[in-house]
Amino acid sequence: MGNRTEISTLGEFGLIRHLTEKIELKNGSTLKGVGDDAAVLDYADRQVLVTTDLLLEGIHFDLTYVPLKHLGYKSAVVNFSDIYAMNGQPKQITVSLGVSKRFSVEDLDMLYEGIRLACDVYGVDLVGGDTSASMTGLTISITCIGEGEPGKVVYRNGARETDLICVSGDLGAAYMGLQLLEREKSVFRGEKDFTPDFAGKEYLLERQLKPEARKDIVAGLAKLDIVPTAMMDVSDGLSSELLHIAKESNVGCRIYEDRIPIDYQTAVMAEQFSMNLVTAALNGGEDYELLFTVPLTEHDRISEMEGIKIIGHITKPELGCYLEGRDGGEVELRAQGWNSLI
């Protein structure tokens, strides 16, 4: 485990300095980052996008099996994902931490290493934050600011009848990764030297522990000059997000079971756990894929885009929201997001 430096040896300002001293600003829109009462940004003729996420130990993450560096990376990336879901580009983040005495300076260094790596990969500047004591555990609050081109920011409420419903990547893997980690944790709790065998399941773990935001999809759409009519990222599960789009756009939708993209490792794992594969893919959550709608006229161009699957289409509102099974049967979509509150 190496050295352990108590946070108290640095003090509040010393800690902030320590954590932020290596930060190099990358974006022209960042005029002033860490080190004043507020960060100063210049967005000129762009629109400003703002999203925020609060992550609490014991609720959103379990440090028994989540390495701090991965946690930092994921905490940042899930915020970037929200900006991409507006068809925007993330540019700055602020990071606030609440930290109990259990954590050392080295622990926070690991967390920040993950955050910094995510910022490097996605070209984002860390411009501020707040670090304070906490009575219990670790609290991470991240706010991400991004830019959108006026007229090209994509909301949830623009889906229209006959639009195609598209999703990037594949679904359900992050949820299966979580099940896997939880199982190993409960079986082997207490056995210090046990290393669980995750061979052949790396993809599931990666999807859970180190998800990526779909910057490439947003870039791909821009290259083709396609602006989706509605878009969201899949954080609570496909069903839940589709129902949001349907409600906000005042439309119905129909998706097809055999079109839902699922990785083979996800399928194998569902089999092992005796879980319904489609239920996991629809409600698993934490996929951070992009769900979007485009006009029917874009069918051919979208079909040719790599990593995109057309899974159904938008209907009149009175037709409701349904999944058509492989056998032709219909099931009404329900929101049973993985992250049931309180």
Add this chain to the structure above:
Amino acid sequence: MGNRTEISTLGEFGLIRHLTEKIELKNGSTLKGVGDDAAVLDYADRQVLVTTDLLLEGIHFDLTYVPLKHLGYKSAVVNFSDIYAMNGQPKQITVSLGVSKRFSVEDLDMLYEGIRLACDVYGVDLVGGDTSASMTGLTISITCIGEGEPGKVVYRNGARETDLICVSGDLGAAYMGLQLLEREKSVFRGEKDFTPDFAGKEYLLERQLKPEARKDIVAGLAKLDIVPTAMMDVSDGLSSELLHIAKESNVGCRIYEDRIPIDYQTAVMAEQFSMNLVTAALNGGEDYELLFTVPLTEHDRISEMEGIKIIGHITKPELGCYLEGRDGGEVELRAQGWNSLI
């Protein structure tokens, strides 16, 4: 206490809807508030200011004596204060809450009532946030976005030799209010029907429980077309903030004990507690007054501004940072902010 509605009866999305449904947007720069992956803002030719604060139960507030409505108000106002300290105007906030089962929907309504009131008073839009379960207690994370005029944003690093050091309002009262609340709490813990007698100390309590941000001072400076050379808000204590400005600006400073603005209630309370009054005023913190420097040539105009006191001047860096006492003795300023971390 009235009704108690369990948060679980609303669910996550129901709760967010419930808390945000009465929000009316006030600012032209707010294109889209709550209800999508991110808020959308348009800052045209203004600079964007971003500040964030994380408040944890048991560390930053004690619900034994802090009413939730006041807590909501204060949580928002302390963020506005950071934006004013950049010579900017707060325009939007996001609010993320982590909430344990101890809290009911009515509790959160009270908290939001305070946040909404602060937003109304200061003309700020609530544009987003996140609500989640927490294992223990209440966590509040607020990010505030504001606008600054290019060329008129004020940093900490612009103080120059011979500049005047100015502070608004008075100092030390919020700290005395905290001491008062803590004393009553420890003396009367457990006696349910006891109502502490705070007569004659209302100002101290108000400064602690319901502070205001100095929007009026920023407006007053703008009216006189005075742009401070450096500015901060006094959250950790005058000494700590002055040392920040001195360090960032690479200057020294000299302030005078008899110039430090102190309310008579603060003085009476310090006497009762046998505390050093000047120490409390220098290190008390949570005053949320503005500390700023202006060129010496502004002496006459600043002197005439209501609610501003000139407390000293900026010196060469090699002269250090000193307080000159009433007796002519000198004490070196040290940062011993009230909010010692961890």
